[in-house]
Amino acid sequence: MKILKKRHIVDTRQQEHIHKGASKVPSVTLFLVFRLYRTFKDSKYLYMLLEACLGGELWTILRDRGSFDDSTTRFYTGCVVEAFAYLHAKGIIYRDLKPENLILDSRGYAKLVDFGFAKKIGFCKKTWTFCGTPEYVAPEIILNKGHDVSADYWSLGILMYELLTGSPPFSGPDPMKTYNIILRGIDMIEFPKKVTKNAANLIKKLCRDSPSERLGNLKNGVKDIQKHKWFEGFNWEGLKKGTLTPPITPKVSSPIDTSNFDSFPEDTDEPPPDDNSGWDYDF
Template sequence: MGAGCCKEEEIDFDAEVELSHFHLLRSVGKGAFGKVRVVQHKQTKTLYALKYINKAKCIKMRAVENIIQERRLLEEIEYNLVFHLERQGSLKEEVVKFYVAEVSLGLHYLHSKKIVHRDLKPDNVLLDEKGHAHLTDFNIAVHFNERKPLTSVAGSMAYMAPEILMKKGYFDSVDWWSLGVVMYELLFSKRPFRGKTNPQLTQAILQDPLIFPDNVSVSEECLDCIRRFCERDITKRLGCGPNGIEDIKRHPWFVGIEWDKLNTKLADPPFVPDSKRANFDATHELEELLLEDNPLKAKKRANPNQDLSELSREMRMMEEKFLVYDFTKMRRRSYYHNNNNENG
């Protein structure tokens, strides 16, 4: 008799995608006003990364336009991101080579769509379930116009290219510098340019020589690749010349890389994440359990009949522009004509 009351409500999987279509699994990441957790589609059993944000915090931090922009950019790209690139000390040179090559292809793909990432760092490189590296976190990514340089200072300072800090305008060249910094950090477990304060760090990025540790053994070709990525002269920086990624592919360090297989994900990754263990910072999940009161539970508006015109400008923008998008069902469309100006 009592079983009927516990029967799960039937789900219409052909309807607009919604939270009820997924099983909520572990929390894997946290940002300034949002979190990421793994979810599994109840019908297909496919794993996805679900990013959810606190609208009030987003508005308070004046990040509404960035959030809308990130959503638009994600319509144009397609990756299956599951696991963080977890590092335990420095990585072997051959492992780093594989990841740098895959990230290079990812950056080339973004740049071909006139998108500059602007926040490349180890935290924003994820491995899919097969071990392939991908870029994530497009919160400050932006479309660029080759006739109008970007000017805002955006990104994580330790990975910022000199041209960003000099505020003289920049394009996609900044991503290749950041890749060099990431490459250095993956190999040596520290960043090439450091400072205790922002002014000191800025000074280091703009002027300090690139020095390699004495106690780590890597090939000269590897060191040269880092030097070429972290070249302050953009005309000499690897990836920034007229040949673009072809110069990267031809660099001696990448001899032996099968770029066609890499591009089609047919190359064998050096590491395959174990789906049964935590490939992320477990403190995010612990915080979720201890401090959050069902953060993904749908909350009704205090006045469900409230007209959008009565909401704040920022909240109205989120209600109007953060529309449902299901990449498994809909054709992708470019927002380039709507988003060719820098939004921060």
């Protein structure tokens, strides 16, 4: 159960952000995408009843291991490819891919979580909102040229690089410097030797500066990614059906075992003031 203070949402002007995050998830039926079952509210809080994914954040595992090998990265990238294909077929762009937003279920499959930046734009349409995590933002978002689902495929290339090396290809001391590095392009990045030729080729094809040249955004769509040499021999059908054995099996002892997540102290704050402004009427 996710519990949010209504007054804090109003004070920080996040009403629309919260609405979007909640509205994109209920219709989802693909098991690689996080489920939101119900929402509730009272005068102080909003409550979201979410699927319990007890395997922990992919980011935590990556932090502890340093980096992943090709086959481990391939599995998690494949989970995201399938999730994107599903969302994009519904006209939804995701816009917040990063290891922190991939949570493992108790079997070890990665699920896409946190739909606060997701947006239903329909097909062949663009949107102009500036959003995302700086290291993962596509050039067209930085340049305010308008963006579509191809921005998600850019971030897929960034994710691959981070999983294989332990850090994203573009990063600076602050967001503005990071954006400047992104605008120089992927060809300016020197890939570590441990990134195989096929992996580097796929990353570079996903991170083309021009959205119209990006793999996943060409006429064959997501099939171009699935048929790339780096995925040769990968069992896409097994992934979709959930019969493929994940590379990492989390230790989960019971349906309420939260040991795969970092622990935080209990919230000892005073209850927040009431908010009866009515912005959350449809929760």
